Amino acid sequence: KWNEQILKTRQSFYNYRYNYEKRKTFSTIIFTDRAIYRPGQTIYYKGIVIENDSSTRSIAKKYSTTLSFMDPNYQLITKVEHVTNEFGTFNGTLQIPQGLLNGNFQLTTPDGSISISVEEYKRPKxxxxxxxxxxxxxxxxxxxxxxxxxxxxxxxxxxxxxxxxxxxxxxxxxxxxxxxxxxxxxxxxxxxxxxxxxxxxxxxxxxxxxxxxxxxxxxxxxxxxxxxxxxxxxxxxxxxxxxxxYTSLIVDVDVPNILNSNEKKKYNIITNNLNGQKISASGKITISRLEDVQNFFRKRLWTKPDNFYYTKNDWKSKYSGNEYDGETDISKLKVLNKVFSYGFDSGKEEKFEIKDLSNWEPGRYVIEINSIDSFGKPVINKKFITVYSESSTILPFATQFWYASVKNEYQPGETAKFIVGSSYNNANLLYEVEHKSKIVYRKWLKISNQQTLIELPIEEKYRGNVSVHFKLISYNRVYSSDATLQVPYSNKELKITFETFRNKLLPGQQEEWRIKISGPKGEKVAAEMVATLYDKSLDALKANYWGFNVFPYDYMNLYLSPDLFSYQSSNQIIRNYKSYPEMPYQRYDALNWFGFYYYNNYYGYNRSADGKGSKRYRYAAKPAMAMAGEALEEKEVEASMISKSENKKNVQESDKAIADTTPNEQGIDSRTEGQANIDNVKARTNLNETAFFYPTLMTNENGEVIVKFTVPEALTTWKMLGFAHTQNLEYGLIDNELVTQKELMVIPNLPRFFRENDKMELSVKISNLSEKLLSGNAKIEFTDAITMKPVLGILEKNEDLKSFSVNKKGNTNVIWNISIPQGVNALSVKIVATAENFSDGEESVVPVMSNRMLVTESMPLPIRGNSSKTFEFKKLLESGNSSTLKSFKYTLEFTSNPAWYAVQALPYIMEYPYECSEQTFSRYYANSLATFIAGSSPKIKAVFDSWKNTPDSKALLSNLEKNQELKSVLLQETPWVLDAQDETQRKRNIGLLFDLNRMSNEMNVALKKLEKEQSANGGWPWFPGMPESRYITQHIVSGFGHLQKLKVVDYKNDDKIKTMVENGVDYLDKRIKDDYDYLLKHYTKEEMQKK
Incomplete structure (x- = not known):
């Protein structure tokens, strides 16, 4: 700046800013009841839609959005349409399908998403x-x-x-x-x-x-x-x-580096070990004044040289005012006098106060903390600080530019204070206020060897932070300081507190919470709250975190880059690169890390003398071989489990929310009258992982939310998460924990599945939380989870009853030796225990994996009407010779007209997705056949019409789905069930396919497209714009010939088809002749005969 004129050049400024246009956007925050699920379980979710513009955030009422459920491959599973309510929220449930790849699933909307995990896991106990x-x-x-x-x-x-x-x-x-x-x-x-x-x-x-x-x-x-x-x-x-x-103590004080002499505050004495843990130590804190230097120097822009070319006097005469050898290093200043001393013992007192600080002169000081660790080794720490006075105009020390902020966080209505100064005379200082990436205030200040106080009123619009910039240019050097003042959205904070809460409950007990929600000033508010209670042990697998941070916090985006006054130039005169010899690399055999590490990578460089890498090598060890019987065996187990479970819902823990169940008013009491009868002990069966998920809890006239629920019967810690907000987008979060337990607890460690013919020890822990030793009995029962009939022969010696004794506050275990039988799809395992007046039990369902593979062999039985024929199924006759084969089922399937199965393939051909010549002809082919079939018999058309008009009729069910006996192999999980589902879908589409009006239109469209895509030489390309394809042309021409053979079309009476077929045949004839001419030209007769 000169004479009120400002020079701005492109080299002077680097200006980066966000584009704050006044346009509306939306964002969606989604909450789920937990973060990890099993296949087949239900996801409970709630979303809140926020409307954003450049400066405000508000809820989006009556906003339509679509939530998509995506699998780990980001393939769509399902979509749900939602419209937000008066609080801008929506909620719903999603069922996780069986049989998909496990991993990270996504709940996405156009404006936001959340990731959840789907895994086959066991809950930690x-x-x-x-x-x-x-x-x-x-x-x-x-x-x-x-x-x-x-x-x-x-x-x-x-x-x-x-x-x-x-x-x-x-x-x-x-x-x-x-x-x-x-x-x-x-x-x-x-x-x-x-x-x-x-x-x-x-x-x-x-x-x-x-x-x-x-x-x-x-x-x-x-x-x-x-x-x-x-x-x-x-x-x-x-x-x-x-x-x-080699040292064991760290000492420090949290006195700020720039200290206001008007500040009255106690500071922490920090005595920690090397791990940051507090330990007791004694020592002494001293603060000493450092000398004032009247001459100030400009800092070096480059590092100090190892050897000086100039002497100090020569440097001073040539470059006066520039640093020579550490003149700006505060640690080299001379210590004048001690101004403060304090002896401390951090075990007794952890804070200290600097007395008479207001009487200290502005300047630079050094704090020295002396102590001795527990092994007698001295520990010393030094800290340099600058003391200033906001009420004085005296600079703390001579400097080109000085800046200090009285504090960093403010509320609207307060006044921010800054101290700026310079030892230059008549220095021009530019003061700017930045908000939302715009300079909203600018002022030039004149400073002469002093400091001055600048005040900035904090307005309501500054919520979300405001930044200040100070810039001073002197002697071709730019000095600047920037700061962001924190102005939080304290007016948007809700206070959420529990008025009633018990942190210990009995399994199955009813409970009621009262939660108070208050506004920023403690006033009553009308708020909507979402709350969940889930098993905290799941956080060990994947933690569930609810966050909400929608209000924009701005940070400085405008910067000054002072490169206008710099000039650099260099040239390399001699290039003499000498390469180092290449180092040989040795490779070693790698251990098999069972899927965790597959590659050994070695990287190397051939370096030249200038330090630039010129060559790069990469060696990768071959993937380790899978250990026999490991991963392969596990895969077979999964397949076997799928094939032997009849009802998947019976072999998984139910995840239905407790809000949809009828609670037991009394819960499960751990005490019984007198000595409990072990056969009458009620086992815990409701082992849900989510106790409740309430998406729309509303405050009452007292500003309270009432939460009523029945806690599930699992023995665990339950974690509660809650989020509440108002229509003005005031919000708050809360969390809490409770435990379900009993004095006597049965804690089995059941596997995720059994396997047929397994022999194993089943261990059950029994815990005693009472204040006395308990002796009693434990009993185990096995029931077929499908038929609910007892399964005998599992226990060794049929010893279902075991005695135990457990000390107070102790644990013991009871072990049964079991053998898993064949032919059972799932076992219900019930374990109960009684001791004096206490009892407990738990019942779970465990699937049983078959150690056999289901093999289906079939034989066609073609036979004409009004005739008889004998067939011999040799494989079935020979099956009795096998010692391991066991026949499962013999099925005879009959249809009077096998063409019915061919008809079901027509919709698939019809729905080819691409617009290539091949698939265009396939659509024409399918419609032509359908028209011919529909017109051949009124009875056939009547059946098709009935399918179209009654899509849910049993006539539409696949032959496989109508066979109830196949349920025992879990059709939904087996590969052939997909074929069955396709078969059903095909039947459902056939009714639509055989609509005469639709068929006629589709045929004409396909025929016109084929005519358009045929080239002048008679050939068809695969896609438009490609060269003609001999294969595609043969496919289309032979297809027309097939339809002619079936008498579906008569191309001799259809000029369009006749022209296309004849041109196509001419093209194919020419291609065949070209091939023949090529052979004559390049091969002898003997060579052609060999080919």
Whole structure:
């Protein structure tokens, strides 16, 4: 700027901005009851649609949207149409289909989406937990690690096996660290068991890597891996890291680097170990004044040279005012006098206050914290700060440009304060306010060797942040400072609190919550709330997170790039590149990682002397071979399960929301009158993973939401998530947890499936939460889940009743030896236990996999009417010779006219999707046949009309679907069921196919298209624009000939068809002659005979 004129050049500014046009967009946020599901379960969802413009957000009422359910391959499963209500929301349910690839599924709308996981999983029953590392350690110390196993239902995991290993990795602290030889090494491993409280302790020696030189900046990370196996066989894992070095204490204070002398505040004293854990330490904090430097220097734009060409005096005479050797380094300033001293003991007091700060002179100070770690090693930390006074015009130190913000967060109605200054005389300072990527205020300030206070009133429109820019140019150098002031949407925050909540319930117990929803100022509001309660153990597989952040927060987007005053130029005179010799690479055999790691990749470069990579090598090891009997066997198990289950709904845990069930008013009481009769113990069967999902809970006249539900009977921790919003888009989130448990609990660890002829130990854990030892009996029962009849012979020696004894607050297990029989599709396993006045039980259904493969052999039986014929099924006669083959079913299928099956293929041909010549002719072919069939007999046409008018009639059902006996092989999952479904769909489409008006129109359209696509030489291309195809032309011409043979068409009496066929034949004749001429030209008679 000069004489009120501003020079702006393209080289001066880099201006990046968002386009805030006034146009409306929409966004959709979707909530689901949980984040992971099994195939066949139900997804409960709710969406809220937000209308966005450049500055505001509001709900979109009466907004039409489509929610699409997509599989992991992003193929559409189904669509649901929705219209939002007065609160801008919609909700619904989706059924996850069976038989699809598991993985990440998507619920998408045009304006937003959410991802959920679909997997075949088992719910964890407990969690392994390593506690934070407390205490002070250094290298070569013995480190103690403690952990615990805790069931989601509350009991400790006692007497469990614990295996552990410790892995060491070096760490280099500081910006200069080099990741040299960061090799992980396992330094120890071992086993232990948990005590009666589920706790365990591990000790290991923190052995350093002696090949790394000892210094204060080298630490080692020791990662502890733990696997806990419960007495009923379930295993859970955890890991935690501890950092140990040659020093064991970190000391600091949270005094800001720029400190306002008017501020009265207590600051934290930080004494942590290397893992960030608080430890007690004593020491001393001193603050000293640093010297004032009257001359100020411009910082170097490049790094300091190793050797100086100029002496300091020469430099000063030539380049006065520019830094020579660290003059701008605050750590090199001389310490004048001590102004503050404080002795601390962080174990007794964690904060301190700087007394008489308002009397301090503006300037630069150094804070020094001195302490001694528990091993007697001194620990020192220095921190440099600048103290300023907002009521003074004196700069804290001589500088080209000085900036400080009194605070960073404001509310509308407050005034933001900034301190800016410069030691230059008559410096021009540009002050700008940026909002929504626009400069809304600009002012030039004149500053002369002082600082000044600038105030900015924070207006309501500044919610979502406002930015300020300060720029000063002096002596060809640009000095600038930018800051974003936080102005949150505090006026949109709802306060949600529980007025009634119990964190422990009995399984099956009814409960009622009262939730209070208040506005930003505590006022009553009319709000809509969505709430879910689901099994928290699912979060161990995939956590469910509800977030809502729709209001825009702006950050600075306008920048100044001061490259106008720079000039660089260089030329390379001599090029002498010498290549290093290439290094040989060795390859080693790779271990089989069972599907987790398939490739070993090695990368190398051939470097030249200039450091530029010139060649690149990549070696990849071959994929590891699959271990026999591993993945292949698992695949066969899945196929067998599919083929042997009759009713899929009976072999999976129901996921129907509790809101749709009739609750048991009394729940399940854990106490019974006197000694419980074990045969009358009611087993828990409602093991739903979602307790409820209420999408549209409304506040009453008191601003409360009432939630009534019956908790399922699973013993676990339940996680509640809630989101509420008003029509003004005020919103709030809440979460909570509760536990369902009993004094005596039966906790089976059933497999996901059994397999025929399996022999196994079935372990059941029994937990005692009471204050006394309990002795009692446990009983197991097996029932055919399809017929509900008892299944005998499973238990060894038929010992269904076992006695047990379990200590107070302890666990024990009961084991049955079982053998899975053949011929049972699914087993209902009921396990109950009684002890004194306590009882519990659980009943689950487990599918039984067949260890056999279903093979279907067929033989056609063609026979003419009014005749008899004998057929011999040799494969069936010879089946008795096999020791492993077992006949399953013999079916005789009969139809009086096999042509009926051919008719069903016509709609498929009709619906070819592409507009190529081949498929165009197929559509003509199908319509011609259909017209001929429909016109050949009035009775046939009458049947087709009935199919069209009654699409749900049993006459439309596939022959396979009408066969009820095939249900035992789960038609919905087998490959041939897709054929059956296609067969049904074809029959349903036949009625539409045989509409005479439609057929006539389709024939004419196809014929005109064929005529148009035929080339002048008589040939047809595959697609328009392509060269003529001999194959396609043969296909079309022979097709017309077939229709002529069937007397469907008579091309001799149809000029269009006659012309097309004759031209096509001429084209084919010419192509055949061309082939013959080519053979005569290039081959002898003997060579042609060999061909």
């Amino acid at each position: 407990f969690m392994a937990e390593l506690k934070p590392f407390n205490g002070n350690y250094r290298l070569n110390d013995s480190v103690e690690v403690s952990g615990k196993g805790v069931a989601y239902s509350g009991p400790s995991i006692s007497d469990a096996k614990v295996t552990y290993r410790v892995v060491r990795t070096p760490i280099w602290r500081g910006w200069w660290w080099m990741p040299y030889k960061q090799t992980s090494v396992e330094i120890t491993n071992g086993k232990t068991i948990t005590d009666e409280n589920g706790e365990f302790k591990i000790k290991f020696k923190a052995i350093p890597d002696l090949s790394i030189k000892e210094n204060d900046f080298t630490d080692f990370n020791y990662k502890v891996y733990v696997d806990i196996t419960d007495i009923n066989g379930e295993t859970q894992s955890d890991s935690k890291s501890i950092t140990i070095g």
